Amino acid sequence: MSNIKPEDFFKNIISHSKEYGFIFPSSEIYDNGLSAVYDYGQLGAELKKNIRDYWWKAMVQMNENIVGIDSAIFMHPTTWKASGHVDAFNDPLIDNKDSKKRYRADVLIEEHVAKIEDKINKEVEKAAKRFENFDAAMFKSTNARVKEYQDKIDAINERFKTALNANNLDEVKQIIVDLEIVCPISGTKNWTDVRQFNLMFNTSTGAVTDETNIIYLRPETAQGIFVNYLNVQKTGRMKLPFGIAQTGKAFRNEIVARQFIFRMREFEQMEMQFFVKPGTEMEWYEYWKQTRLKWHLSLGLGAEKYRFHDHLKLAHYANAAADIEHQFPFGFKELEGIHSRTDFDLKQHEQFSGKKLQYFDPELNASYVPYVVETSVGLDRLFLSILSSALKEESLEGGDTRTVLSLPPALAPYKAAVFPLVKKDGLPELAESIMKDLKFDFMMAYDEKDTVGKRYRRQDAIGTPFCITVDHQSLEDKTVTIRDRDTMKQDRVAIDKLHSILTEKTSLQSLLKTL
RNA sequence: GCGAAAGUAGCUCAAUUGGUAGAGCUCCAGCCUUCCAAGCUGGAGGUUGCGGGUUCGAGACCCGUCUUUCGCUCCA
DSSP: OSSHHHHHHHHHHHHHHHHHHHEEETTTTTOOTTOOOOOOOEHHHHHHHHHHHHHHIIIIIIIITTTEOOOOSSSOOOHEEEEEEHHHHHEEEEEBTTTOEEEHHHHHHHHHHHHHHHOOOOOOOHHHOSSSSHHHHHHHHHHHHHHHHHHHHHHHHHHHHHHTTOOOOOHHHHHHHHOOOOOOOTOOOOOOOOOOESSSSSEESSSOOGGGEEEESSSSSSHHHHHTTTHHHHHHTTOOSEEEEEEEEOOOOOOOOOTTTTTTTTHHHHHEEEEEEETHHHHHHHHHHHHHHHHHHHOOOOOGEEEEEOOOOTTTTOHHHHEEEEEEEEEEEEEEEEEEEHHHHHHHHHHHHOOOOEEEEETTTTTOOOOEEEEEEEEEHHHHHHHHEEEEEEOOOOOOOEEOOOOOOOOOSEEEEEESSSSSSTHHHHHHHHHHHTTSOOOEEOOSSOOOOHHHHHHHHTTEEEEEEOOOHHEEEEEEEEEEETTEEEEEEGGGGGGHHHHHHHHHHHHHTTT
16 A cells, blocks of 8 residues: 555545445535535444444543533524634635635725824824924814824724624625725735625524524534533532533534545534643643543554644633644544633633533532533544555455455444355355344344455455354354454354454453553 | 646446447356355446537537535634
């Protein structure tokens, strides 16, 4: 695989995903799909479910002080005012067709206003030199030229405010045209229409659509945890420090969604908000950085494929933030974020809801708003990181090649496949009975078509870690061969040992024990 | 969003200057087979992404549109 170029390798992953039923473009029969939306197929759904289960068990089952919830995608609209999402992502944008540069329309207009203000200041400076005992305020309110400038500014601001409040984007563009604002780079006035880019998708409740019942699709799952913080703390009798975990869909109206399932408009997050005593957040921040990295390393995809990236520029809610990055075929990219969110979110929700979201600390005999350390990982990105690391073209002795998906066995869609060596002499019947016993506890595949070598290759390509083959000896001594996907080596084992072998090698328990 | 390239069977790709849409692999039904793809026979699968246009005739040329990849841009 080393001689495959990264971009070709990436295309290889996309076609492999499609060919074997991991990922399909959404609504593909119409126009080749909906942009940047993908569906998980029969194998993809299994793999994704197993990844999610592993995360959930590592977080919730293995930590007595972490509990899981499942909050709704729809939330009260005020939630997003409190979180800052409504204000932060409502920018009117405009492009210059010649320079291809994009600007915020409001910034262009503000800059134009600032230029006029400069002119006023120059008039004031000039006048200040001419007169002693100069009164700037008096000058501004009486000088005809300055008053003209100021009237212009007021008119622009008033017109812009009206246009924005009416959400009249055509008028915003008309302002830019009327003011003859030019692009600083191309110097031309060749503008596109003004468009509103909002990060959040919205819809409305009830049959009648109006401003009052607009409702957003959540852009992150975290807020569902924050608004339930007190419910969980009280009903679960949780003591600090404790965590609330959740997995679920989130929606972001990305301007550009790209790179297969790496950046999608509809995606799944796995988040855990850890509530701690103020002042201890940096210890926990470090703890969760290391704990989460260990979790990723336990997948065995290679330690060199992971690294931390500490944020220098912090979001408004954070006092420390780092990403765990993974080396994708297109470079190191963010996989998981660990953020120290302070008490920003809970304080905001206190303020907007008017409800206290505090914790009574019996040791201090005092109440306070806890600090929060967040771990937030994209399930789809995790899926892509595992798939792209696992997919290999191997050269075998004799010049053969094989395609093998070296998934961590505990995450593989099928844990084992059962084959009769030949399709006669009672071998299929024995193979089917073995499979029927095992499928109560394991996802099993069965295949009797084509030569056994071909069947091994088919299972290699979808990541099945073990192939169990029934041969003529099996009829005599109740043993079968079990073949390892990665080494291609076979062992002969008793049929009644299969269950314990598969449990040991393919259960999530084996992974959890490494943490 | 801009620019470049691309879109033909499930996958990878062909199809002389515009002239009957093909191959390999895959898949399905059989045959043959005592352990690592590529043995035999037969079969399925396509309004060439979609919609217009030019032409006697378009997979190919023109326009629009959708989708993908790459580069910018964006991503509190």
